[in-house]
Amino acid sequence: MSGPHVVLAGGGLAAVRTAQALRDLGHHGRITLVSEELDEPYDRPPLSKEYLLGTRGADDLRLATRDEYTRQDIRLVLGRAAVGLDLRTRTLTLADGGEIGYDRLVVATGARPRRLPDLPESGRVHYLRTAADSRRLAGALTGGARVAVIGAGFIGLEVASAARLRGCRVTVVEAAPQPMAPIIGAEPAAWLRRRHSERGLEFRCGTTVERSEERPGEQVLFLGDGTVVEADIVVVGIGVVRDTAWLAAAGLETHQGLVCDEAGRTSAVDVFGAGDIVCRHSAGRCRPTGHWTAAADSAARVAATLAGVPHAGLGEDGFFWSDQADLRLQFAGAASPTATVVSGDFDSGKFVVHYTEGDRLTGVFAANAPRDFLRGRLALRSALKEVRT
Numbered sequence: 001m002s003g004p005h006v007v008l009a010g011g012g013l014a015a016v017r018t019a020q021a022l023r024d025l026g027h028h029g030r031i032t033l034v035s036e037e038l039d040e041p042y043d044r045p046p047l048s049k050e051y052l053l054g055t056r057g058a059d060d061l062r063l064a065t066r067d068e069y070t071r072q073d074i075r076l077v078l079g080r081a082a083v084g085l086d087l088r089t090r091t092l093t094l095a096d097g098g099e100i101g102y103d104r105l106v107v108a109t110g111a112r113p114r115r116l117p118d119l120p121e122s123g124r125v126h127y128l129r130t131a132a133d134s135r136r137l138a139g140a141l142t143g144g145a146r147v148a149v150i151g152a153g154f155i156g157l158e159v160a161s162a163a164r165l166r167g168c169r170v171t172v173v174e175a176a177p178q179p180m181a182p183i184i185g186a187e188p189a190a191w192l193r194r195r196h197s198e199r200g201l202e203f204r205c206g207t208t209v210e211r212s213e214e215r216p217g218e219q220v221l222f223l224g225d226g227t228v229v230e231a232d233i234v235v236v237g238i239g240v241v242r243d244t245a246w247l248a249a250a251g252l253e254t255h256q257g258l259v260c261d262e263a264g265r266t267s268a269v270d271v272f273g274a275g276d277i278v279c280r281h282s283a284g285r286c287r288p289t290g291h292w293t294a295a296a297d298s299a300a301r302v303a304a305t306l307a308g309v310p311h312a313g314l315g316e317d318g319f320f321w322s323d324q325a326d327l328r329l330q331f332a333g334a335a336s337p338t339a340t341v342v343s344g345d346f347d348s349g350k351f352v353v354h355y356t357e358g359d360r361l362t363g364v365f366a367a368n369a370p371r372d373f374l375r376g377r378l379a380l381r382s383a384l385k386e387v388r389t
């Protein structure tokens with residue numbers, strides 16, 4: 001086989017998409033994907049949605065079949081974590097002491113849930129990142145269970161909605177004044193809270209967990225506002241952290257993630273980054289990526305960079321979607337204090353909001369209005385292009 005040996009550290013969307021795109025672009029060298037998980041690579045969004053609710057099985061989550069890996073000659077090394085890197089000898093060290101040499105390395109190790117300090121790990125406490133986490137959580141979401149969800153970001157609200165559909169009694173604790181307020185802005189966030197409240201979610205917003213006690217049969221959370229939440233299970237969804245220590249130790253530039261340029265290049269010539277592990281520095285800010293579309297886009301970029309062809313992508317616009325019970329939410333860009341409903345209305349639960357600064361469109365948010373959202377997103381892309389040029 002001719003061509004460089006590409007090793008992918010990580011076994012999620014970004015690693016698989018990079019490998020597949022490389023083959024599509026005619027890469028003839030070896031491709032090896034090294035994942036710490038024993039499960040074959042799978043897609044994560046259903047873990048807080050259909051998989052958690054049991055309406056999609058594990059086979060449906062696979063990012064590729066065994067046959068596809070064989071056909072594309074992508075070698076999977078599963079259940080082995082990368083823990084060290086020697087840039088000089090181009091060697092990846094694995095947790096079991098094994099080593100893999102590479103010509104080009106793509107780091108696609110994703111992110112991990114941020115732990116809540118002062119909440120000891122116990123059978124009652126859940127975090128959600130892997131299929132195993134989702135299975136464990138599904139087993140605990142039984143009818144009538146008291147569920148405390150800490151963090152009303154998109155994963156917290158998806159889990160809270162799923163728990164409600166399972167007949168649980170759900171309390172959501174959120175530091176911001178409204179759920180998702182830092183992302184979608186005050187007015188849409190107030191609507192979202194009303195909507196979820198009507199469906200039985202109880203909110204404690206503008207407060208945080210100060211301490212917690214495990215008592216027989218329950219976990220008790222003491223909140224900063226003086227109230228108490230008694231729960232059978234606690235689900236924490238307060239964002240993610242990126243495991244960069246081993247990359248920094250190897251000499252790579254890291255910040256909130258692995259620092260990469262738009263083409264996925266890192267500070268080392270033969271090392272690239274894709275997916276949630278990546279952060280980009282622009283306009284003096286560190287911007288970590290953390291959504292599905294951005295991960296897929298960065299994989300396509302890295303593959304193009306490795307293959308030496310231009311990438312035809314449209315550019316990152318911060319798009320994500322979130323399914324919360326009967327709501328399909330879609331967001332792109334950035335919220336601003338000026339949020340205008342441009343189609344539909346809050347009452348119907350079907351609308352599109354445009355965020356503007358002066359005349360400039362900065363972001364789009366929609367509930368149950370995919371077509372109108374798409375129109376807004378295209379307008380946003382044009383606006384972003386103008387800013388970049």
Ligand SMILES: Cc1cc2nc3c(=O)[nH]c(=O)nc-3n(C[C@H](O)[C@H](O)[C@H](O)COP(=O)(O)OP(=O)(O)OC[C@H]3O[C@@H](n4cnc5c(N)ncnc54)[C@H](O)[C@@H]3O)c2cc1C
Pocket residue numbers: 009010011012013014015034035036037043044045046047048080081082083108109110111128129130155243274275276277290291292293295319320321322323
């Ligand atoms: C529950 C959940 C729901 C989500 N829902 C949505 C959604 O609705 N919309 C949306 O836009 N985005 C959603 N996302 C985000 C989206 O799934 C991620 O952006 C995407 O999975 C990122 O892909 P990735 O390959 O970079 O990282 P990951 O998917 O995290 O994959 C990284 C892989 O690398 C492995 N790994 C980590 N460290 C090492 C190591 N040192 N050595 C070897 N392997 C390692 C990990 O175990 C993992 O298998 C969701 C995420 C989660 C967790």
